[in-house]
Amino acid sequence: xxxxxxxxxxxxxxxxxxxxxxxxxxxxxxxxxxxxxxxxxxxxxxxxxxxxxxxxxxxxxxxxxxxxxxxxxxxxxxxxxxxxxxxxxxxxxxxxxxxxxxxxxxxxxxxxxxxxxxxxxxxxxxxxxxxxxxxxxxxxxxxxxxxxxxxxxxxxxxxxxxxxxxxxxxxxxxxxxxxxxxxxxx
Numbered sequence: 001x002x003x004x005x006x007x008x009x010x011x012x013x014x015x016x017x018x019x020x021x022x023x024x025x026x027x028x029x030x031x032x033x034x035x036x037x038x039x040x041x042x043x044x045x046x047x048x049x050x051x052x053x054x055x056x057x058x059x060x061x062x063x064x065x066x067x068x069x070x071x072x073x074x075x076x077x078x079x080x081x082x083x084x085x086x087x088x089x090x091x092x093x094x095x096x097x098x099x100x101x102x103x104x105x106x107x108x109x110x111x112x113x114x115x116x117x118x119x120x121x122x123x124x125x126x127x128x129x130x131x132x133x134x135x136x137x138x139x140x141x142x143x144x145x146x147x148x149x150x151x152x153x154x155x156x157x158x159x160x161x162x163x164x165x166x167x168x169x170x171x172x173x174x175x176x177x178x179x180x181x182x183x184x185x186x
Contacts, residue, residue, distance in 0.1 A: 001054070001055045001056075001057070001079070001081055001082075001085050002051075002054055002055070002056045002057070002085055002086075002087070002172065002173065003056075003057045003059060003072075003075065003076065003079075003081045003085055003086045003087070004026065004029060004056065004057070004058050004059070004087050004089070004169050005022070005026075005058075005059045005060075005061065005068075005072055005086065005087070005088045005089065006021075006022030006023045006024070006025045006026035006027075006058075006059075006060055006088075006089045006090075007019075007022035007023070007061065007065060007068050007088060007089065007090040007091075007113040007114075008020035008021070008022050008023030008024075008060065008061075008065065009064050009065050009147075010060075010062040010064070014147065016149055016150070017146070017147050017148060017149055018091055018133040018145065018146045018147070018148060018149070018150060019065060019091055019146040019147055020091075021089070021090070021091045021131045021133065021158075021161075021162075022060075022088075022089040022090045022091065022113075022131070023060050024158075024162055025089045025129075025131070025162055025165045025166060025169075026058050026059070026060050026089070028162050028163070028165075028166050029058055029166050029169055029170075030047060030058055032166055032170070033049055033051050033056065033058075033170070034049065035047040035048065035049035035051075035056060035058050037058060037060065040062075041075075042059075042071050042074040042075040042078065043061060043062055043063045043067075043070055043071040043074065044059050044060055044061040044062050044063070044071040044075065045059075045060050045062060046058060046059040046060070046075065051170065051173045052173040052174050054173045056173070057075065057079065057081070059071065059072065059075055065112055065113040065116075066112040066113065066115075066116055067116055068113040068116050068117055069113075069115075069116035069117040069118070069119055069120030069121065070116070070120055072086070072088070072117055072120065072121070073117075073120035073121055076121070083121060083123055083125055083126045084125075084126070084127070084177075086126045086127060087126075087127040087128065087129060087169065087172065087177070088113075088114070088117060088126065088127070088128050088129070089128070089129045089131065089165055089169075090111060090113055090114060090128070090129075090130065090131065091111075091130075091131055091132075091133045091146065092109070092111070092130035092131060092132055092133065093110075093133060093134070093135050093136075093142070093145075093146070094109065094132075094135075095130060095131070095132025095133070095134070096132045096134050097132050097133060097134050097150070097154045097157055097158075097161075098132060098157045098160070098161055099131075099132040099161075100129055100130065100131050100132065100161060100164055100165055100168070100184060101129075101130045101132075101185060102127070102128070102129050102130075102168065102177070102180060102181040102184050102185055103127070103128050103130065103181070104125065104126075104127055104128075104177060104178065104181065105124050105125040105126070106124060106128070107124060108124075114128070127172075127177045129165055129168060129169075131161060131165060132161075133146065133150075164184065168180050168183075168184045171183070
């Protein structure tokens, strides 16, 4: 079993913002893997399908970013999904746009969605894909920046980044996450 979660905020006003890159990856995976997000439960929207003989859940928590862990933990508890069967995809200010970084564990690094996930799972040991959104320009507040939209130049890079994240998730169906890390963290 695998659970792939993309973090973001629900609502039209947050679509295509930097903070919602996780949602965009889930939407791409939904199309690519033919797993419609057609079920609303666990304070989220999710879909279930099979990929390479593996049962796969795709989840977009609808709790708003700071409470993402509530939705993730509820779905994991209900379907008895283990921590090592989870990957969380989210935005990262410390990586430039166009970069992704895979990790198997670690702190929240200031990301409220990951803080919530750690608190609700009771562990820092779960797989993550961090997607670079870069730092805000001088004088701009972080909340305004992460809730802002990507520039035209950044949008051109995003298609490749979303594809790279989707590829990593699909590769994870047949390889250990550590192998995927070695392949994509270059």
